[in-house]
Amino acid sequence: MTDSSYEQFCPVAMAAEVLCARWTMVLLREFVAGSTRFNELRRGVPRMSPALLSKRLKDLETAGIIERSRVAGEPDLFEYRLTEAGRDLKPVIEAVGSWGQRWIKTEASLEKLDPNLLMWDMRRNIDPSPMPRRRNTIQIIFTDLQEAQRNWWLIVEPDQDVDLCSVDPGFDVDLYLSTDLRTMTEIWMGYTPIARAKEQGRLILTGNRQLEADLGRWLSLSPFAKVGKLVA
Amino acid sequence: MTDSSYEQFCPVAMAAEVLCARWTMVLLREFVAGSTRFNELRRGVPRMSPALLSKRLKDLETAGIIERSRVAGEPDLFEYRLTEAGRDLKPVIEAVGSWGQRWIKTEASLEKLDPNLLMWDMRRNIDPSPMPRRRNTIQIIFTDLQEAQRNWWLIVEPDQDVDLCSVDPGFDVDLYLSTDLRTMTEIWMGYTPIARAKEQGRLILTGNRQLEADLGRWLSLSPFAKVGKLVA
DNA sequence: CCGGATCCGGTTAGATACTG
DNA sequence: CAGTATCTAACCGGATCCGG
Numbered sequence: 001m002t003d004s005s006y007e008q009f010c011p012v013a014m015a016a017e018v019l020c021a022r023w024t025m026v027l028l029r030e031f032v033a034g035s036t037r038f039n040e041l042r043r044g045v046p047r048m049s050p051a052l053l054s055k056r057l058k059d060l061e062t063a064g065i066i067e068r069s070r071v072a073g074e075p076d077l078f079e080y081r082l083t084e085a086g087r088d089l090k091p092v093i094e095a096v097g098s099w100g101q102r103w104i105k106t107e108a109s110l111e112k113l114d115p116n117l118l119m120w121d122m123r124r125n126i127d128p129s130p131m132p133r134r135r136n137t138i139q140i141i142f143t144d145l146q147e148a149q150r151n152w153w154l155i156v157e158p159d160q161d162v163d164l165c166s167v168d169p170g171f172d173v174d175l176y177l178s179t180d181l182r183t184m185t186e187i188w189m190g191y192t193p194i195a196r197a198k199e200q201g202r203l204i205l206t207g208n209r210q211l212e213a214d215l216g217r218w219l220s221l222s223p224f225a226k227v228g229k230l231v232a
Numbered sequence: 233m234t235d236s237s238y239e240q241f242c243p244v245a246m247a248a249e250v251l252c253a254r255w256t257m258v259l260l261r262e263f264v265a266g267s268t269r270f271n272e273l274r275r276g277v278p279r280m281s282p283a284l285l286s287k288r289l290k291d292l293e294t295a296g297i298i299e300r301s302r303v304a305g306e307p308d309l310f311e312y313r314l315t316e317a318g319r320d321l322k323p324v325i326e327a328v329g330s331w332g333q334r335w336i337k338t339e340a341s342l343e344k345l346d347p348n349l350l351m352w353d354m355r356r357n358i359d360p361s362p363m364p365r366r367r368n369t370i371q372i373i374f375t376d377l378q379e380a381q382r383n384w385w386l387i388v389e390p391d392q393d394v395d396l397c398s399v400d401p402g403f404d405v406d407l408y409l410s411t412d413l414r415t416m417t418e419i420w421m422g423y424t425p426i427a428r429a430k431e432q433g434r435l436i437l438t439g440n441r442q443l444e445a446d447l448g449r450w451l452s453l454s455p456f457a458k459v460g461k462l463v464a
Numbered sequence: 465c466c467g468g469a470t471c472c473g474g475t476t477a478g479a480t481a482c483t484g
Numbered sequence: 485c486a487g488t489a490t491c492t493a494a495c496c497g498g499a500t501c502c503g504g
Contacts, residue, residue, distance in 0.1 A: 005344070006255070006258055006277075006279065007279050007344050007346070008258065008279075008344055008346065008349060009341045009342065009344045009345060009346065009349070009350075009417055009421065010258075010261065010329070010332075010349070010353075010454075011328075011329045011330075011331075011332030011333040011336060011341070011421075011454075011456050011459075012257060012258060012261045012325060012328050012329040012332060013257075013258045013261070013332075014332045014336040014340065014341055014344075015328045015329065015331050015332030015335075015336060016257035016258055016328060016332075019252070019257075019328060019331075020251070020252040020253075020254070020256070020257050021252075022252070023238070024252070025244060025245075025248035025251075025252050026238055026240065026242075026244060026245045026248055029242065029244045029245070045238075047238065047239050047240075064335070085334075085335040088331060088334065088335065089331060091327050091330075091331070092324075092327045092328055092331050093244060094327075095323050095324045095326075095327040095328075096243075096244050096247045096248060096251060096324055096327075097242070097243045097244040097247065098243075098323075099243075099247050099251075099320060099321060099323075099324055100242075100243030100244060100245075100246045100247030100248075101243040102320065103247075103296070103317040103320065104243060104246040104247060108246065109241045109243070109246055110241065112237070112239050112240055112241045112246075113241060114239070114240065114241065117240060117241070117242070118241075121242075185241060189241065189243075222242075222243075224243050224244075227243075
């Protein structure tokens with residue numbers, strides 16, 4: 001380990017040495033959101049090289065923030081989990097994210113649209129409890145995207161498991177959600193209420209009336225959606 | 233500006249792009265602590281090269297976190313001040329520092345002793361209100377250090393201004409504080425109570441009885457001293 | 465497919481010196 | 485006081501490859 005230290009006893013400096021390395025804060029957000037496997041983490045930080053991810057995981061393990069262990073029962077699969085010190089980073093991530101939600105210009109965020117990250121985040125935050133107690137299949141159609149990223153299926157199983165597919169799983173679709181990537185992202189971030197998007201025709205729902213009416217309940221928004229903007 | 237972006241719309245990622253660059257979190261702590269001038273900031277981040285400091289200041293200005301302006305009345309002196317967005321970073325710095333205070337091993341912090349940073353921090357946090365309403369001169373003697381860093385004088389003026397000198401200002405000394413750098417740092421960080429250090433003979437006070445008795449009131453500790461450690 | 469390791473080129477940071 | 489300039493070392497991004 002090279003001496004890339006700030007050489008300050010101050011707890012801010014000591015913490016920043018490990019927390020403020022490139023990608024680390026974003027990676028920790030993935031952990032706080034619940035990811036545990038190498039390739040699961042990769043999906044949340046797709047632009048991070050696997051080599052750097054591997055290095056950061058080692059650094060975080062050395063720092064006592066995560067633990068690496070074998071997946072129970074599986075011979076050579078590994079998982080990474082937050083330690084108590086790692087779980088205690090949740091307020092830090094929340095403070096950073098709340099500040100970002102409040103002060104980063106809306107347009108700057110909306111220049112980084114990414115359907116993979118959006119759908120992955122939406123999947124993680126679906127609340128199945130207001131849904132009918134059967135399998136519910138919701139198809140999202142991004143009308144402005146090319147074929148490969150255009151269609152997505154959320155499958156909420158009776159056991160409350162949520163799957164995300166980018167190829168047709170073949171089930172009957174209960175609700176179609178037709179929109180564009182920007183509108184869906186604005187909704188997710190809390191910039192645009194669902195009702196307004198529907199009024200403006202930027203979001204069109206077709207299918208099961210109950211699922212449609214309850215959209216605002218089962219489609220949880222970003223954890224930061226409720227933080228108010230102070231700038232336009 | 234190269235594209236060193238995370239390319240994620242998530243507010244954590246957007247905020248981390250600017251907040252988690254090398255040195256930036258430590259620099260922001262300096263701002264939150266009240267520094268405004270280039271060389272004042274340098275004193276708080278002595279291991280940061282002036283070139284990088286200059287670049288970071290420009291980055292923070294571009295990000296809308298600080299503002300650069302001329303010092304009122306002075307022709308070519310400049311100052312940097314937090315904007316509203318910058319002041320709103322205080323909870324972020326506090327969250328990072330509190331986590332550090334709680335989870336960074338004590339020994340790791342105490343490997344980075346630095347009398348300049350310690351005295352600079354102490355000076356900033358002196359509370360003159362419990363002191364006699366006259367000039368109070370306190371000499372700190374680090375018995376384990378060489379001549380150049382051994383003696384320090386805190387001068388609390390009647391107008392409540394606090395000066396720090398590393399050369400004898402020539403005033404009569406009201407209180408002598410004789411200790412070693414590690415003990416003083418432990419006290420500052422909240423690891424060791426003043427009373428215990430005195431009992432163990434690691435801190436020796438000589439001079440004005442009232443100043444001595446009130447030490448715990450005018451010597452404010454680190455803002456993070458009250459955060460409890462969860463690890464030994 | 466999973467969980468990485470290796471190699472290479474470009475960018476960034478550290479050290480030191482210097483200037484208006 | 486408030487920064488630049490310059491050179492070198494460390495780090496990062498991207499692509500490729502590898503063993504189970």
